[in-house]
Amino acid sequence: MSGRTIATGLVVCALVATLAALLLPVQLFGENASAQSAPAFDDDGGGTVSTRYGPLTAMDRDFVRKVRLAGLWELPAGRQAQERGRSKAVKTAGNHLVAGHTELDRRAIEAGRALGIQLSNQPSDQQQGWLAQLDAAQGAAFDPLFAQLLRRAHGKVFGLVALVRANSGNTMVRSLASRTNSVVLDHITVLEKTGFVDFGNLGAPAPGRRAGSTTSHIGRSEVIS
Structure with a gap:
């Protein structure tokens, strides 16, 4: 086997290893990982409407x-x-x-x-x-x-x-x-x-919060600052 063939094989292996490393977190945690980390919002059920400024979600x-x-x-x-x-x-x-x-x-x-x-x-x-x-x-x-x-x-x-x-x-x-x-x-x-x-x-419930209430800045939070 020539030196060029060996070098090419090593490069391919390195690329495959890099791709596997990038994909591993997705395979391990799935789509739920990104969904859990994404901020939530209150959906008013109105869907997306067209406005002169662009779509409004x-x-x-x-x-x-x-x-x-x-x-x-x-x-x-x-x-x-x-x-x-x-x-x-x-x-x-x-x-x-x-x-x-x-x-x-x-x-x-x-x-x-x-x-x-x-x-x-x-x-x-x-x-x-x-x-x-x-x-x-x-x-x-x-x-x-x-x-x-x-x-x-x-x-x-x-x-x-x-x-x-x-x-x-x-x-x-x-x-x-x-x-x-x-x-x-x-x-x-x-x-x-x-x-x-x-x-x-800072991560503790704010003083005076009602028991059972939920927040997320911002999932069902009544505050944006």
Whole structure:
């Protein structure tokens, strides 16, 4: 056997081994692995409809609704931080939340009107519960509660924002997703700079969550930040 034949055989074997390594995770875990890691969304059953901005899916509509819901509780939370925060960093985080969600709220309302999506005008029961906790927090207890509640909420949104931005065929929804991603990252950054975020408990259920309720930023979550 010639040296060229041996070399060719080694190259082929290497290519086959590489392909096997790439396919192995799929064969081991199947399609369920990707399905489990993909963020969920609330399906309103309306299917996909045509708009002047491109096709509008149930995921698109859910995303716009969640952006609106976020502003309905995080704007008041930000204002509380501006007024009641004891540390300069918490007050700064409040400023960023108010500015960011004022913009996103306006964009979500514009998208809702243009795309025919009905939006909420008041926070969900869960969100009202979080606001009530902030209202009840006295003195030095406010700053750490604010930072933890808001950081946990913002940390849950990255999956859906990325999913919508990558897959939506609707130009208005994609634009909203792009801006939401930038705002969420800014908010995460300023919340972490407060020094009050307990990273070890970010995955724990948010204080005051009703027993049996489910979330996923974003599967059946009432929050997007």
